[in-house]
Amino acid sequence: MKGQIRLVPAAALGLLLSLALAGCGSSGSPPTPGAPSATALPTSAGPTATAAPSATAAPTAAVTATPTAAATDAEPAAPAVGSLAVEGSPGVPGRQGSWCYDGACLDGPPGPKQMLSLIETAAGAPFAFSIPESHPFNEWSVAYRSRIDDQPTLLASGGAPYDPDLASATLGPLMTDFTFDGPPSGDWIVTASLQFAGHGSSVYYWHVVAPT
Amino acid sequence: MRRHVSIAAAMLLAATVVSSAAATTPTPSDGPIWNGDQLIEYRWKDGNEPPAWLRPAVHAAADDATRTTRAGTPSFGYSAGGPAWISYTGDIPSTYAVAYANRNVPSSYGIRIRPQGYPLDWGTLRWCQFYDSPPTGCYDAEMIILHEFGHVLALDHAVDEQVDDWLDTVMHWAPKTKAKIGWNEHGFGRCDVARLQIRYDTASSTSPLSTCLDLETQLSLTTSSSQVGYGSNFVLTATLKVHPSADEVILAGNLLDGRSVTLQRRAIGSTSWSDAGSMNGTGNGRYSRSLAGSASFEYRARFDSPANEGLRGSTSGVVRISITDPCVTSGGAINAPTC
Numbered sequence: 001m002k003g004q005i006r007l008v009p010a011a012a013l014g015l016l017l018s019l020a021l022a023g024c025g026s027s028g029s030p031p032t033p034g035a036p037s038a039t040a041l042p043t044s045a046g047p048t049a050t051a052a053p054s055a056t057a058a059p060t061a062a063v064t065a066t067p068t069a070a071a072t073d074a075e076p077a078a079p080a081v082g083s084l085a086v087e088g089s090p091g092v093p094g095r096q097g098s099w100c101y102d103g104a105c106l107d108g109p110p111g112p113k114q115m116l117s118l119i120e121t122a123a124g125a126p127f128a129f130s131i132p133e134s135h136p137f138n139e140w141s142v143a144y145r146s147r148i149d150d151q152p153t154l155l156a157s158g159g160a161p162y163d164p165d166l167a168s169a170t171l172g173p174l175m176t177d178f179t180f181d182g183p184p185s186g187d188w189i190v191t192a193s194l195q196f197a198g199h200g201s202s203v204y205y206w207h208v209v210a211p212t
Numbered sequence: 213m214r215r216h217v218s219i220a221a222a223m224l225l226a227a228t229v230v231s232s233a234a235a236t237t238p239t240p241s242d243g244p245i246w247n248g249d250q251l252i253e254y255r256w257k258d259g260n261e262p263p264a265w266l267r268p269a270v271h272a273a274a275d276d277a278t279r280t281t282r283a284g285t286p287s288f289g290y291s292a293g294g295p296a297w298i299s300y301t302g303d304i305p306s307t308y309a310v311a312y313a314n315r316n317v318p319s320s321y322g323i324r325i326r327p328q329g330y331p332l333d334w335g336t337l338r339w340c341q342f343y344d345s346p347p348t349g350c351y352d353a354e355m356i357i358l359h360e361f362g363h364v365l366a367l368d369h370a371v372d373e374q375v376d377d378w379l380d381t382v383m384h385w386a387p388k389t390k391a392k393i394g395w396n397e398h399g400f401g402r403c404d405v406a407r408l409q410i411r412y413d414t415a416s417s418t419s420p421l422s423t424c425l426d427l428e429t430q431l432s433l434t435t436s437s438s439q440v441g442y443g444s445n446f447v448l449t450a451t452l453k454v455h456p457s458a459d460e461v462i463l464a465g466n467l468l469d470g471r472s473v474t475l476q477r478r479a480i481g482s483t484s485w486s487d488a489g490s491m492n493g494t495g496n497g498r499y500s501r502s503l504a505g506s507a508s509f510e511y512r513a514r515f516d517s518p519a520n521e522g523l524r525g526s527t528s529g530v531v532r533i534s535i536t537d538p539c540v541t542s543g544g545a546i547n548a549p550t551c
Contacts, residue, residue: 078305098309098369098385103243103316105363107356108309109386111334143373149392154373165241165410166459193371193385200242201368203385 078106079202082131082192086121086182091130093117094192094204101200110148113189116207123185123210129178129192136174138162139195144183144208152191156180162197171197185212236380238406238424240368244317245411248284252321252364253294262300262325269341269353270298272398276354277361280399282419283408285365295320296364298357300327307333311356313363323360325353340390349389352396358382366411367404375403380424406522410460417497418470421454425522427463428455431473433513433528439536440505448475449500450491450513450528467497471518475501477509480532485512508534 079101083091095116098107110116131137139159143152160172174197183190190208195201246252254274256262262270274288297320304312304324310332315321330337339353340346362383370381378384378394381401388395400408406424414421421427429452436447450473458464470493476485491499491513499513510532517525 096306100242100363100368104314105312105360105368106304106306106309107311107359107387108306108332109334111308115334141371141373148386149388152373157373163240165407165461167461167464168459191372191385193373195240198242201240201371203369203371 077101079194079196079200080132080135082129082194082202082204084119084190084192084204084206085128085130086119087126087128091128092119092206094206097191097203097205099200099202101196101202105200110189110205113147113187113207116189116205118207118209119190120209120211121182123182123212125182125210127180127182129180131176131194133176135194135196136176137194138172138174138197140175140178141193142180142190143193144186144188144190146186146188148189153183155183155190159195162195164198183208183210185210236370236376236403236424237374238410238422239362239370239381239383239401239404241366241407241411242368243315243366245366246286246318248286248412250286250318251289252286252296253289253291254296254298254321254323255290255292255294257297257299257301257322260299260301260303262298263328265341266300266325266328266339266353269339270357272354273357273361276358276398277365277400280405281365281408281412282405282415282422283412284415285408285412288361288364297322299324302326302330310337310351311360313360315364315366317366321364323357323364325357325360340396346390348391351387351389355382355395355397356387358398358400359384359387362400362404365408367407370403410462413462414466416469417467420518421463421521421523423520423522425460425463426524427458427460427522428524429453429468429515429526430455431513431515431526431528433511433531435511435531435533438532439534441536442505442539444505445502446505446533447500447502448491448511448513448531449494449498450475451497452499452515452526453497454523455526468523469493469495469497471499471515471523473499474514474516475511476514477511480508480510503533505533505535508532 078096079099081093081096083093085091095110097110099105137159139161141157142155144155145152158178159175162171163169188208190206191203193201193203271290278287299322301324304326310326312324313321326337328337328339328342338347338350340350341353343350359382367383369385370383372385375381379397379401380403382397383404402422403424406422409422409425431450431452433448433450440446452468452471452473454463454466454468456465473491475488475491477488478485489501491501493499510530512530513528515526517523
């Protein structure tokens, strides 16, 4: 089981659909207020089936998870999307959560665990995180939790803080990847948080299952 | 059995990490800041005006963001001709976001709020303010817009695993919905305040410094005269400030008023101090106390770390006051009780 990654077509389809919605969103045609929805259940179905490992499917999810630049005003682009890979397997793009970058900030929840890209692997398996070179970072941390509202448990962290408001501020080396050992057995939301050296920050989410 | 062992191990690991977690640090921040004396007024964006039910929440959030920083931050308020704007729109770059802010320091900013009922990829957006009886799972618009004003002020997001108490900040990656803890916070958290104070300075020398800070203080003590006649008055003056070498550049050296400073004394040669009363604040970080010379003493001022501030305690250097002739009063008469 170690190193095996199973992708979730349902989630990927949901993201594709969402991308299409985002493109339409810029036309300014939101639903008419006044008709409150009965529930806030996710519109994307959870993964009811999983596909066999596929080296070509993963990058597709990466593209669809990237927020689109649908705003009308000129504004900074979102940070790039980071990927997580178990040793020997292709990277799985994370679902980007809230971010700030060069004066713009976007806020939104990651949605339910079932919407996140699924990685199934052994407990404590070695992971490798990477992000395109366009968005190097100075500090990172990885945590896991069972539900998004739970207090996360820190798995690993690295890099060096950079706080230009402090007299002691020094900018350490920038990086675009790191490795860490995965969570223990369980069904987890894994988050990777990056600090982009004075430009902003971003968080990425995955659904990681490590069978007992 | 193996599963039980794994779960126990996981719980032990989690407990270990939680117990060793550091206290929440000041909320991260990026980019340039505004001038503290600015009033940055917002208007409703033409064609995307928020509905009537949402507007009070915007104004309340602007008031929260002005009122609860305890820092020298700009003020926010509504004006039909304001340079900044609030937009009620689906025009936000993502399929999951509920709100978006961008700033153009020092002239304007924009805050976009997704409309009620908007279909996001995780579900349908619901704002609590839309309902007479807000349902579980709705977002409190006032809190979310306060969060956006936090971004306008240059606050970034707090990193969840570095936050001990959810209420330390309103700048979470994923704000909570009704009725989870912190879903309707209407003021910046203490670690948001800490960062705003680090970036914008405090609002005044009496503003309490956030407990999310841990600042060294410096206390000095001077006297109007080190040698006085019996019964003569002398004045001891202490000066309290954030230590000039504090790492937080903006706050370093700040004079601190409105604090409690105690004067202590000891007999010459003694090693134990006793309180000689409180010192009275006179402004510019100064605290003074006037005494009449009765015997030679050594004095020092003491500032104890207050429970409601992120300031460390400090003690001044020692000042010795010698009575020149204990047998003669300041009027030249013989001091009968002593001689």
